Amino acid sequence: MSVSGKRSVTITVDGTNKALNIPLMDGTLGPPVADIRKLYGELGLFTYDPGYGATAACESKITYIDGDEGVLLYRGYPIEQLAEKSTFLEVAYLLLNGELPNAAQKAEFDQGVIRHTMLHEQLRTFYNGFRRDAHPMAVMCGVVGALSAFYHDSMDINDPEQRRISAFRLIAKVPTIAAWAHKYNIGQPFMYPRNDLGYAENFLYMFHAVPAEPYHVNPVLARAMDLIMILHADHEQNASTSTVRLAGSTGANPFACIAAGIASLWGPAHGGANEAVLKMLTEIGHVRNVPDFLSKVKDKNEHARLMGFGHRVYKNYDPRAKIMQKACHDVLGELGIKGDPLLDLAMELEKIALHDQYFIDRKLYPNVDFYSGIILKAMGFPTSMFTALFAVSRTVGWISQWGEMIEDPQQRIGRPRQIYTGAAQRDYVPIDRR
Ligand code: CMC
Numbered sequence: 413m414s415v416s417g418k419r420s421v422t423i424t425v426d427g428t429n430k431a432l433n434i435p436l437m438d439g440t441l442g443p444p445v446a447d448i449r450k451l452y453g454e455l456g457l458f459t460y461d462p463g464y465g466a467t468a469a470c471e472s473k474i475t476y477i478d479g480d481e482g483v484l485l486y487r488g489y490p491i492e493q494l495a496e497k498s499t500f501l502e503v504a505y506l507l508l509n510g511e512l513p514n515a516a517q518k519a520e521f522d523q524g525v526i527r528h529t530m531l532h533e534q535l536r537t538f539y540n541g542f543r544r545d546a547h548p549m550a551v552m553c554g555v556v557g558a559l560s561a562f563y564h565d566s567m568d569i570n571d572p573e574q575r576r577i578s579a580f581r582l583i584a585k586v587p588t589i590a591a592w593a594h595k596y597n598i599g600q601p602f603m604y605p606r607n608d609l610g611y612a613e614n615f616l617y618m619f620h621a622v623p624a625e626p627y628h629v630n631p632v633l634a635r636a637m638d639l640i641m642i643l644h645a646d647h648e649q650n651a652s653t654s655t656v657r658l659a660g661s662t663g664a665n666p667f668a669c670i671a672a673g674i675a676s677l678w679g680p681a682h683g684g685a686n687e688a689v690l691k692m693l694t695e696i697g698h699v700r701n702v703p704d705f706l707s708k709v710k711d712k713n714e715h716a717r718l719m720g721f722g723h724r725v726y727k728n729y730d731p732r733a734k735i736m737q738k739a740c741h742d743v744l745g746e747l748g749i750k751g752d753p754l755l756d757l758a759m760e761l762e763k764i765a766l767h768d769q770y771f772i773d774r775k776l777y778p779n780v781d782f783y784s785g786i787i788l789k790a791m792g793f794p795t796s797m798f799t800a801l802f803a804v805s806r807t808v809g810w811i812s813q814w815g816e817m818i819e820d821p822q823q824r825i826g827r828p829r830q831i832y833t834g835a836a837q838r839d840y841v842p843i844d845r846r
Contacts, residue, residue, distance in 0.1 A: 646809030
């Protein structure tokens, strides 16, 4: 990042002689950023930007999105190349460390993650506190937060080695926590991780296997799982990542911060959309019902949305959606599912929406969640697990962003301001006089 010193914008306050020259900062990519840090001190002004549509809350070197062009880069590498050529653990190394690993670094990193896959035995009993039908995201918020009570040895956030160990622990344990949330739901025994399997493979094993019989992980499905994890690994300063950063800015421990991120991811406008898409497709039921459904979506009084469509940043195709659509066909082909009615319906819905003026005017395109639910359902995941799988994949992004924030010399506690529109100061009135 550089402050050019040459370019600036000037704010003048109408009716006064007050003005401030605001320097413009340039990143490697993306629009220039007006450095308004002196705005309040010099002019006594706040800025108003609900939803942070035009606010850069931090400097970051991890992920870049060009929403107009539909570009997503992890540490400079296009998502398409990583999806085709890399693996989730390699991407995890890249996000955390900034560069792709060589063979020795990769082997050491994989080993560092793998040795932490088991959960403390006492965490098993923690699950019993949940109702049998607890949503996996509720379990994940609770159990990931509870890790804070188990790793007192690695919670000094100012020690880089302790931060590294916490990152390994989180990346390694979150799949086990998610798989066990499912096992708890269906009353099957928890399956301990198998460290001889790859990361995605081990997750599928813990999720699907039972102790009573051997379980063979289908390599095509393991690769699809790995791909889904790569696509969800990071996504710049989205709501859950910003939540992790905000929680972390107070000095809270990494397990608490990631639990906060999981809570933020849960909502249907964010990670919960994959679950909502499948629910929506099931409710629409048939292609013939699409026009009625779209009329409902366009009617402001209905408060309905085409789930899996639209994005705060992408005003073009979400590049992850394209990869996901292809993966969807590959997985259904591998599983011998021909003419899946939900996929057919999704493709028809996409086609109609992309030609509809409402969606064209608002630049609404399919996002990553539009096809992910169909692929996950075909892979045997219940709908309630979809967002938990997103959380498993995003943990590495969250922890990378958290670590970057801790190391940032500009980092301060996150503390937005407001426009206060409530009552002006007034005196207390005793109850018998109200
Ligand atoms: N269906 C119908 N209309 C929509 C949709 C949609 N999915 N998304 C946005 N719009 C309309 C919205 O009604 C508004 O119209 P108008 O200008 O007439 O008031 C306009 O488009 C702009 O919408 P917005 O709510 O201001 O946009 P936003 O940037 O605040 O919201 C979003 C982004 C992702 C929350 C929204 O597009 C949405 O709710 N999409 C559906 C949920 C979804 O698929 N979420 C997953 C996002 S990708 C994965 C992730 O980040 O977790």
